[in-house]
Amino acid sequence: MTTEPAPRWRRLEPDERKEQIFACAARLFSDRPYSEVSTSDIAAEAGVARGLINHYFGTKRELYLEIIRRALTVPRLAVEILPEGPLELRADVAIDWFLDMVTSQEKMWLAAIAPEGIGRDLEVERILEEADRESADRVLEAVGLSRESEHGPELNALVRAFGGMVKAAGREWLVRGALDRAQVHTLLSKSLVTLVGEVFPEIQRG
Numbered sequence: 001m002t003t004e005p006a007p008r009w010r011r012l013e014p015d016e017r018k019e020q021i022f023a024c025a026a027r028l029f030s031d032r033p034y035s036e037v038s039t040s041d042i043a044a045e046a047g048v049a050r051g052l053i054n055h056y057f058g059t060k061r062e063l064y065l066e067i068i069r070r071a072l073t074v075p076r077l078a079v080e081i082l083p084e085g086p087l088e089l090r091a092d093v094a095i096d097w098f099l100d101m102v103t104s105q106e107k108m109w110l111a112a113i114a115p116e117g118i119g120r121d122l123e124v125e126r127i128l129e130e131a132d133r134e135s136a137d138r139v140l141e142a143v144g145l146s147r148e149s150e151h152g153p154e155l156n157a158l159v160r161a162f163g164g165m166v167k168a169a170g171r172e173w174l175v176r177g178a179l180d181r182a183q184v185h186t187l188l189s190k191s192l193v194t195l196v197g198e199v200f201p202e203i204q205r206g
Contacts, residue, residue, distance in 0.1 A: 018056045021046045025053075026067050030107035034064060065127050071105065071112035072131035074098075074138040082142055088193055094142060095189040098166075099181060106174055113167045132160045143196050151204050158203065162195055 024045040028037045039060050043050040057063035078097055082090045102109050136159035137147050147156045169187055172178045179187070 017048065017052070021048060021053055021056060022063075022067070022070075025063055026071075026105070026108050029064060029067060029111060030105070065124065067108065068112040068124075069127050069131050071108050072128065072135065074135040076138065079138055079142045087143070087197055088189075090142065091189045091192045091196070092185075094139075095185055095192065098188075099185060102170060102174070103181075109170070110174060113170070132163055135163065136160050139192075143200075145200070151206075154203050155200060158195060158199060162191065165191065 021042065025037075025042045028041055028045055037060070039050050039053050042053055042060075042063070046053075053060075053063065057066060078094065078101075081097065082093055133147075133156060136156045139159045139162075140146060140152070140155055145155060146152055149155075166188060169179065169184045173181060173184045
């Protein structure tokens with residue numbers, strides 16, 4: 001008895017197709033400068049008609065900005081996977097998750113923290129700021145705090161400042177090779193523990 005070979009393709013649901021296009025575009029923008037990637041390139045990579053890219057994402061620029069936004073925003077999942085336990089353990093797991101994420105999309109993450117080719121205009125700045133604020137909210141959520149609390153705006157700003165160090169440490173590791181992953185992990189996890197355990201209480205005491 002013979003079996004029919006599995007089909008080489010299947011019809012994707014709209015959400016699946018959208019994510020497929022997104023993933024293909026992210027790979028292309030990781031490998032080439034923005035100016036060298038066209039919507040035709042993305043369509044060919046994803047195996048779809050170019051009009052479908054416009055349907056889901058609008059222009060190439062809008063798609064690129066969405067990729068940047070997602071690459072720099074800490075998802076809720078990163079908070080949900082944290083174990084119960086002391087701050088040191090939770091910080092260790094959080095930083096380990098982050099470094100895994102950066103490793104898995106190294107080129108895209110580096111491009112996202114310093115987007116080139118479309119100009120650092122007001123819209124780009126707004127997206128970067130929104131990603132930083134939302135990611136800072138995730139960190140506050142992870143330690144049981146909220147930006148809506150009395151000192152929430154200040155705490156969010158402190159986490160965003162920490163985020164600047166995260167990006168700088170990432171460049172020292174991935175671009176310059178001055179630090180290795182273990183050293184970056186130690187730097188970020190210890191700094192996060194100090195920020196939450198010592199700096200936050202002082203700010204909240206006023």
